[in-house]
Amino acid sequence: MPFLRFPVLMLLCVAPALAVQGQAAENAQRPRLVVFLTVDQLRPDYLTRWRDQLSGGLRRLVDEGAFFERGLQDHGITETAPGHASTLSGRFPYSTGISSNSAGVNTNDVSLVEAEGVGASPARFQGTTLADWMTTADPRTKVLSVSRKDRGAILPVGRGQHTVLWYAQRSGRFTTSTWYGDTLPAWVRAFNDERPVFSRYAGKTWTLLLPDSMYPEPDSVPAESGGQGFLFPHLMATSEEIANQMVIGMPWMDELTLDLAWRGVNAMQLGSGPQTDLLAVSLSTMDAVGHRFGPDSREVHDFVLRLDQMLAPFLDSLVARYGEGGVALALTADHAVAPALGVKSTFGDNSKAIRLARDALTPAFDRLVPILRRGDLPYDAFGFDAPEFTVDRSRTVGKNDAVLAVARAFKREAERVRGVLRVDVIDDLVRADTVKDDIARRWLHMFRPGGSTIAVVTLDPYSYYGTAIASHGTPHDYDATVPIIFWGRPFRQLRDDGKARVVDIAPTLAAMLGVTPTEELDGVVLQRALRAPPR
Numbered sequence: 061m062p063f064l065r066f067p068v069l070m071l072l073c074v075a076p077a078l079a080v081q082g083q084a085a086e087n088a089q090r091p092r093l094v095v096f097l098t099v100d101q102l103r104p105d106y107l108t109r110w111r112d113q114l115s116g117g118l119r120r121l122v123d124e125g126a127f128f129e130r131g132l133q134d135h136g137i138t139e140t141a142p143g144h145a146s147t148l149s150g151r152f153p154y155s156t157g158i159s160s161n162s163a164g165v166n167t168n169d170v171s172l173v174e175a176e177g178v179g180a181s182p183a184r185f186q187g188t189t190l191a192d193w194m195t196t197a198d199p200r201t202k203v204l205s206v207s208r209k210d211r212g213a214i215l216p217v218g219r220g221q222h223t224v225l226w227y228a229q230r231s232g233r234f235t236t237s238t239w240y241g242d243t244l245p246a247w248v249r250a251f252n253d254e255r256p257v258f259s260r261y262a263g264k265t266w267t268l269l270l271p272d273s274m275y276p277e278p279d280s281v282p283a284e285s286g287g288q289g290f291l292f293p294h295l296m297a298t299s300e301e302i303a304n305q306m307v308i309g310m311p312w313m314d315e316l317t318l319d320l321a322w323r324g325v326n327a328m329q330l331g332s333g334p335q336t337d338l339l340a341v342s343l344s345t346m347d348a349v350g351h352r353f354g355p356d357s358r359e360v361h362d363f364v365l366r367l368d369q370m371l372a373p374f375l376d377s378l379v380a381r382y383g384e385g386g387v388a389l390a391l392t393a394d395h396a397v398a399p400a401l402g403v404k405s406t407f408g409d410n411s412k413a414i415r416l417a418r419d420a421l422t423p424a425f426d427r428l429v430p431i432l433r434r435g436d437l438p439y440d441a442f443g444f445d446a447p448e449f450t451v452d453r454s455r456t457v458g459k460n461d462a463v464l465a466v467a468r469a470f471k472r473e474a475e476r477v478r479g480v481l482r483v484d485v486i487d488d489l490v491r492a493d494t495v496k497d498d499i500a501r502r503w504l505h506m507f508r509p510g511g512s513t514i515a516v517v518t519l520d521p522y523s524y525y526g527t528a529i530a531s532h533g534t535p536h537d538y539d540a541t542v543p544i545i546f547w548g549r550p551f552r553q554l555r556d557d558g559k560a561r562v563v564d565i566a567p568t569l570a571a572m573l574g575v576t577p578t579e580e581l582d583g584v585v586l587q588r589a590l591r592a593p594p595r
Contacts, residue, residue, distance in 0.1 A: 091388040091548060092331035094190075094569060095378065096216060096340045098147060099367070100140060100209070100347035101532065102393035103355060104129050104543035105407065106364045113274065117371020118364070121391060126551045126589040128560035131544030133395055136499075136506035136516060137447065138532050138539040141165065143394025143562070144215040144342065148190040150566035150581035152505035157186035158215060159506060159513070162445075165211045174244050174252075175228035175235035180210035182219045182239070188578050189218035190566045191338055197575040198335040204324045205340040206234070208313050212342030212394075223328065225320065227313070232257040232304030234320055247327035251320055258300040261312050266294040268358070269365050277358040283402035284353045286529060292358065309348035311366045317343055318374050331382055336573055342394075343367070354400030354530035355407050388548035388572060390565050398522050398538050400530040405522075408538055413522035416479045418446070420525070421517065424473035425449075431469050435462030442466065446525050447533075449474075449483075449515040467514040474517055481520045486513060502535035505582075546589045560586055 107114070107122050108129065114122070121127070133143050135153050141164030145156040153159045163184060170179040194201045203222035207213035213226040221240060225248060228235040233252040236244065244252075268275065284290040296310060297303045307313050321341045324330070330337040346363060353359040378387045399405030401415055425444055432439055441455040449470050456463050464487055471483040484492075484500060487509045492500035499518055507513045519525070521536055532539040544560050550572045563583030570577055571585045 089385075090336055090573060091550065092336060092382050092386040093325075093378070093388075094194075094336060094338050094573070095387060095389040096148060096190075096338070096565075096569075097389065097391040098144060098207075098212065098216065098340075098342040099391065099393050100212065100342060100344045101350045101395060101397050102346055102543060103396040103407075104131065104541060106355075106360070107543055110361060110364055113270065113365055114368045115372075116368040117375045118368040120372070120375060121389070121545045121547050124553055125389075125545045125547035126554050126586075127556065128544040128586075128589075129555065129557045130560070131392060131542045132559075132561045133393075133540050133542055134502055134505055134561045134563070135540075136503040136518075136535040138395035138534060140209060140347070140394050141211045141215060142506075144212055145185060146562050147392060147394070148216045148340070148566045148569075149187060149218065150190075150563050150570075150577065150583035151187060152563060152582050154504075154506060154508050155187060155582065156215075157184055160448075161211065165214050170237040170239045172228055172235045172237055173240075173242065174249070175231040175233050177228045177230050177235075179237050180214060180226070180239075181237055182214050185215060185219055187218070189216065189220075190569055190575075191217040191220050191222060191340075193570055193575045193577050194336065194338055194573065195220065196578055197573075200333055200335045202328055202330055202333075202335075202337040203340075204321070204328055204330060204338070205342075206317055206321050206324065207342035208308055208317055208344035209342065210237075212344055213340075216340045216342065217338070223324065225324075227308070227317070229305045229308060232300070232307075245327070247323060248320075251323050255316065255319065257307050257316070258303050260316075261296050261307055261310070262300065262303040263298045264296045264310075264312070266292070266296075266310055268292055268362055269369070270362075275358045275361055277356060277361055279358045281357070281403055283400055284357050284359075284529065290353070292362075294359075309345065309352060311345060311363055311370075313348075314343040314345045314367060315370055317341065318370060322374065322377060325381070331386065350397045351528070351530055354403055354405075355397055356399055356403050356405050385549040388550050388569070389546070390569060391543065391545040391547070392562055392565060393542035395532045396539050396541055397530055397532045398524070398534070398536070401522075401524055401528075408522065410522035413520065413524070414479045415527075416477075416519065416523065416525050418526050420477055420479070421446075421474050424470065424477060427473050428466055428469055431466055435459060435465060437462055437466065447517040447519075448513045449517070450512045451514050453512060463514060470515050474515075479520055479523045481518045483515055483517050485515045486511070498537070499535045502540065546586075550591055551589050552591050554588070556588065 141161045142153040145158035165180040205217045206225045208227045210226040441452045467485045494501035567583045568586045
């Protein structure tokens with residue numbers, strides 16, 4: 061019946077055209093580039109306390125994005141490595157295998173490329189990240205990750221063979237390791253040659269961005285910076301070797317990192333294809349400044365203002381390149397920080413905080429000797445590296461009950477030490493109320509029964525081990541609370557002080573992109589951040 065052929069032919073022609081149009085419409089709605097920013101040691105109250113002095117990129121993200129003011133790195137050891145490993149994996153440290161900085165990325169199994177220093181790789185990282193889910197959905201996906209710190213560059217994107225770059229202090233250059241390749245990309249080598257740290261920053265002075273009267277913090281606190289160099293202005297060294305290392309605590313380090321990221325965007329042509337690409341940038345200067353001066357310092361205040369100004373042209377450039385709907389961004393921190401000891405803090409009551417010697421718990425450990433003998437357990441199979449009490453399981457095979465008895469005895473002895481709030485035995489945490497007991501929950505997100513860590517010590521609020529000026533690493537809220545911000549057309553404009561966790565970032569970005577995680581996650585989609593239901 062010839063008269064039927066024409067409609068059939070029309071349908072055969074129209075169907076592919078509709079499919080192409082549908083795909084084009086979907087691509088038009090999907091961002092061309094996902095940008096993930098981690099600001100090392102950024103407390104969310106910095107963004108609210110100094111909001112009226114912000115006028116650049118941070119202010120834009122806070123005002124235009126979905127800002128979760130009480131996000132949580134909801135695990136026990138709030139350090140850089142476990143924090144970064146959770147950002148784009150959607151999983152807690154018990155799952156990623158990254159439980160501390162010392163168990164992070166550094167290894168002698170690989171070497172740095174065209175730079176000096178200790179090698180680094182994601183070999184200890186377990187599982188997948190958003191980068192893997194995106195490349196599984198579309199193998200054309202390109203990924204670039206940059207940071208001053210090796211762990212800040214490596215861990216957000218997991219084990220994939222991506223372009224991953226960090227700063228080598230001894231050489232004053234950005235590098236990678238032989239895990240990723242034997243040579244640097246030509247554009248990275250050119251960047252290093254054009255922007256050497258020494259010639260750009262040696263002898264430069266860090267002065268206040270605003271008039272002195274705009275900073276309520278005193279600039280005369282010897283407890284900052286160990287009593288040395290705590291006054292503005294701060295001068296960079298004129299020695300090349302010293303300048304290469306000193307720059308990590310100066311505002312220009314983040315400026316350099318953002319410059320490298322933007323160079324990579326252009327060199328790699330991120331966002332130029334039909335797929336969505338991923339750019340991860342971890343900015344580390346806040347951590348160096350915060351450790352040296354503490355959150356109540358004029359230096360931290362000024363650095364937040366400077367970071368705000370640095371991010372303004374970066375965001376403007378992204379929008380200019382990709383359009384208002386072409387970029388989606390998320391920002392968080394790997395951890396926060398406690399006030400400096402000896403400084404009356406405006407961020408919390410640290411008046412009762414004390415400093416514990418690194419060996420403060422050695423007597424508690426020594427008192428376990430009779431129990432070890434009764435259980436026929438080797439003394440040197442156990443160890444304490446704050447905050448973890450550990451055992452070498454290979455040397456205690458078949459003696460799990462005896463090991464548990466030692467862990468419980470350590471708890472009794474260690475809780476007698478001044479400055480110790482509590483000691484948790486990992487095996488006993490399975491019976492804890494992890495809804496009401498935040499500390500128990502965070503330790504269980506860190507470690508599980510049967511591992512090498514058998515007990516963990518939590519100090520009194522704001523107390524420290526050792527000689528740290530200001531630090532982090534505890535399960536207390538002041539270390540765990542971080543900002544979470546989503547920004548771009550797919551996200552709502554809102555301020556939210558409800559429950560949100562860093563492990564929720566990756567599943568939320570995946571839902572926004574319409575990609576499927578390839579493993580079970582701890583995080584969930586933050587539906588209230590999204591303008592429309594996930595596709």
